[in-house]
Amino acid sequence: MLRIRRAEEALADRYAEQEMRCPMHLCIGQEAVAVGVCQTLQSRDLVFSNHRAHGHYLAKGGDLTAMIAELYGRATGCCGGRGGSMHLIDLEAGFMGATPIVGGTVPLAVGAAWAASLRDTGQVAVVFFGDGCFEEGVVHESMNFAALHRLPVLFVCENNQFSVYTRLDRRQPDRPIHRIASAHGLRVDQGDGNDVETVYQKARMACELARSGAGPQFLEFSVYRWREHCGPNFDDELAYRQTDEISAGLSACPVRRFAAILLDKEVISQADVERWESEIASEVSLAFEVALAAPVPRAEDAWTKVYA
Amino acid sequence: MSDRLLTYAQALREALEQAMADDPSVIVIGEGVPDPKAIFGTTSGLIERFGPNRVFDMPLSENGMTGVCIGAALSGMRPVMVHQRIDFSLLAMDQIVNNAAKWHYMFDGQASVPLVVRVIIGRGWGQGPQHSQGLHGMFAQVPGLKVVMPSTPHDAKGMLAAAIRDPNPVLFVEHRWLHPVTAPVPDGRYEVPLGAANILKGGDPDSVTIAGFSYAALEALEAAKALSSCDGIEVEVIDMRSARPLDSSTVCGSVRRTGRLLVLDPAFESGGVSGELIAQVTEDCFASLAAAPERLCLPDHPGPTSPYLSETYYPGPQQIAERVLRMLGKPLDLGGSSAVMQALARTGRHDVPHTSFSGPF
Numbered sequence: 001m002l003r004i005r006r007a008e009e010a011l012a013d014r015y016a017e018q019e020m021r022c023p024m025h026l027c028i029g030q031e032a033v034a035v036g037v038c039q040t041l042q043s044r045d046l047v048f049s050n051h052r053a054h055g056h057y058l059a060k061g062g063d064l065t066a067m068i069a070e071l072y073g074r075a076t077g078c079c080g081g082r083g084g085s086m087h088l089i090d091l092e093a094g095f096m097g098a099t100p101i102v103g104g105t106v107p108l109a110v111g112a113a114w115a116a117s118l119r120d121t122g123q124v125a126v127v128f129f130g131d132g133c134f135e136e137g138v139v140h141e142s143m144n145f146a147a148l149h150r151l152p153v154l155f156v157c158e159n160n161q162f163s164v165y166t167r168l169d170r171r172q173p174d175r176p177i178h179r180i181a182s183a184h185g186l187r188v189d190q191g192d193g194n195d196v197e198t199v200y201q202k203a204r205m206a207c208e209l210a211r212s213g214a215g216p217q218f219l220e221f222s223v224y225r226w227r228e229h230c231g232p233n234f235d236d237e238l239a240y241r242q243t244d245e246i247s248a249g250l251s252a253c254p255v256r257r258f259a260a261i262l263l264d265k266e267v268i269s270q271a272d273v274e275r276w277e278s279e280i281a282s283e284v285s286l287a288f289e290v291a292l293a294a295p296v297p298r299a300e301d302a303w304t305k306v307y308a
Numbered sequence: 309m310s311d312r313l314l315t316y317a318q319a320l321r322e323a324l325e326q327a328m329a330d331d332p333s334v335i336v337i338g339e340g341v342p343d344p345k346a347i348f349g350t351t352s353g354l355i356e357r358f359g360p361n362r363v364f365d366m367p368l369s370e371n372g373m374t375g376v377c378i379g380a381a382l383s384g385m386r387p388v389m390v391h392q393r394i395d396f397s398l399l400a401m402d403q404i405v406n407n408a409a410k411w412h413y414m415f416d417g418q419a420s421v422p423l424v425v426r427v428i429i430g431r432g433w434g435q436g437p438q439h440s441q442g443l444h445g446m447f448a449q450v451p452g453l454k455v456v457m458p459s460t461p462h463d464a465k466g467m468l469a470a471a472i473r474d475p476n477p478v479l480f481v482e483h484r485w486l487h488p489v490t491a492p493v494p495d496g497r498y499e500v501p502l503g504a505a506n507i508l509k510g511g512d513p514d515s516v517t518i519a520g521f522s523y524a525a526l527e528a529l530e531a532a533k534a535l536s537s538c539d540g541i542e543v544e545v546i547d548m549r550s551a552r553p554l555d556s557s558t559v560c561g562s563v564r565r566t567g568r569l570l571v572l573d574p575a576f577e578s579g580g581v582s583g584e585l586i587a588q589v590t591e592d593c594f595a596s597l598a599a600a601p602e603r604l605c606l607p608d609h610p611g612p613t614s615p616y617l618s619e620t621y622y623p624g625p626q627q628i629a630e631r632v633l634r635m636l637g638k639p640l641d642l643g644g645s646s647a648v649m650q651a652l653a654r655t656g657r658h659d660v661p662h663t664s665f666s667g668p669f
Binding site: 046048078079080082083087089091096097099101104105106107108109110111112113114115116118119125137138140141142144145148304305306307308 | 414
């Protein structure tokens with residue numbers, strides 16, 4: 001979590017230099033869901049994600065330097081510069097792809113689970129999406145098929161209450177999202193997405209059930225988006241969230257909260273935290289250095305790889 | 309050439325059966341695939357031979373299921389999806405255009421989507437505004453997709469086999485009236501390349517090249533044969549076989565000899581592949597054109613249901629021959645052959661391909 005946080009903070013700090021010329025959606029504050037879920041997965045398990053994908057990508061083991069290079073449009077980026085922040089992939093890590101059409105990857109995860117089921121590979125597929133995505137018809141089509149064939153797939157809904165600046169209560173009636181998934185025939189669970197231990201326990205159970213043939217699982221976690229929908233900044237001055245809501249969201253910080261628990265139980269020491277901070281700072285700094293030193297793609301290469 | 313005769317529908321079925329026998333990753337899914345009508349007979353017997361883990365019916369979720377098939381294709385399967393009307397595939401436009409067509413490109417060639425989407429275009433028995441559109445041109449605008457439309461049973465089998473083995477997403481367009489067309493089909497395995505036009509009939513210099521898509525290629529051939537036997541006019545007929553890639557170079561090669569081009573497309577006239585083909589030919593061999601290129605397509609209004617409203621909606625061999633005579637400066641009122649008009653006069657109702665074709669499908 002700390003690594004994702006510091007990597008994204010570094011991205012935010014450097015975004016103003018205008019060298020990362022692509023839209024960027026930060027998951028700062030929402031790291032616990034990515035980490036808690038991916039911690040339960042094997043490297044051969046398959047993860048799909050959306051426009052806000054940095055955390056999912058890194059938590060699944062995606063290469064940090066290739067991600068940063070992608071944001072800088074470099075030839076060594078994980079998509080060779082063809083995608084930017086909203087298109088991440090690391091097949092070696094089992095990160096199958098993130099794309100920014102809301103709902104676009106949800107059926108793909110079901111398809112990956114379908115292939116795993118048909119071939120009896122024992123793999124589990126996971127897709128991360130938000131509360132806004134739950135309004136897309138394709139999500140319900142996907143849940144229907146996954147339940148019909150009892151496919152090994154985890155639907156992970158990160159509910160941050162907002163679609164850009166539109167609050168959930170202006171988009172959906174007052175009923176729990178996960179209850180709809182339950183009506184589709186999925187086993188559902190929900191909890192506090194700021195608590196990485198909760199996320200991990202619920203995801204581990206869901207993953208075990210999916211892998212053992214119990215069918216698709218739906219997990220809804222409440223989270224808080226710290227920064228603007230798209231971009232590096234805080235946007236609290238726009239006043240679309242009340243002050244008390246903002247302070248409650250920030251105080252629920254999953255990184256600080258988990259660190260406090262571990263320190264309190266003396267699982268880790270302050271010295272450990274300082275060492276990790278220092279190691280992560282070096283890693284992130286080196287990743288930027290390597291990414292920025294990498295060659296840029298040639299304009300004529302834009303004509304290649306249209307067809308396989 | 310084999311002597312064995314198959315219908316276009318039987319040829320498709322054989323291509324599917326052989327592909328499934330050869331490659332366990334090939335699966336078939338679509339609304340009605342395993343049902344008793346078996347998509348006009350094109351999927352009959354497959355579930356009996358390959359079982360319910362490879363032959364699937366599908367929820368009415370065109371977009372979601374296209375995404376599911378893309379996800380399966382990214383994970384090593386080779387799905388063949390079937391939509392009984394191309395109109396239904398519009399619900400899957402997002403997955404086809406945003407995911408299937410782009411995945412290979414946007415992820416720098418690290419993955420590809422070997423997916424075939426069979427769609428049926430066409431007409432007949434009052435299919436009407438939402439069951440008979442020729443929308444292949446919309447898909448043909450998208451880089452990353454292949455859009456193929458064979459017109460003969462031989463090509464139907466060979467191109468479906470090639471489409472299934474192709475690592476790219478392929479929209480496989482079948483005109484409903486092609487399904488009963490019967491012709492020799494070899495029983496062995498073979499592939500017909502995707503994206504190559506085929507000259508069905510050679511023509512004389514200083515005549516007309518007719519380039520037809522799908523069923524229109526067969527109508528062109530019928531018109532050409534009548535023009536030959538009645539008037540001794542030898543026009544060249546090209547079966548385009550694919551809307552993307554679009555083989556305009558074969559058409560240009562022909563136009564350089566004939567000097568004239570007539571394009572036929574069973575689709576709305578504006579904004580489709582007929583205009584694209586004419587644009588490419590005009591750009592590439594303008595100096596060879598003795599006259600402005602022309603086209604015969606469907607009128608730019610939705611296809612109506614009533615046989616009284618649709619009577620003049622679909623141009624046929626007679627209209628094609630008449631247009632050729634006009635392009636050659638021999639219109640009927642200036643001595644163009646009326647024998648050819650008689651030879652091509654429609655027998656029977658216009659809303660069925662032949663007398664054995666009956667409703668409701």
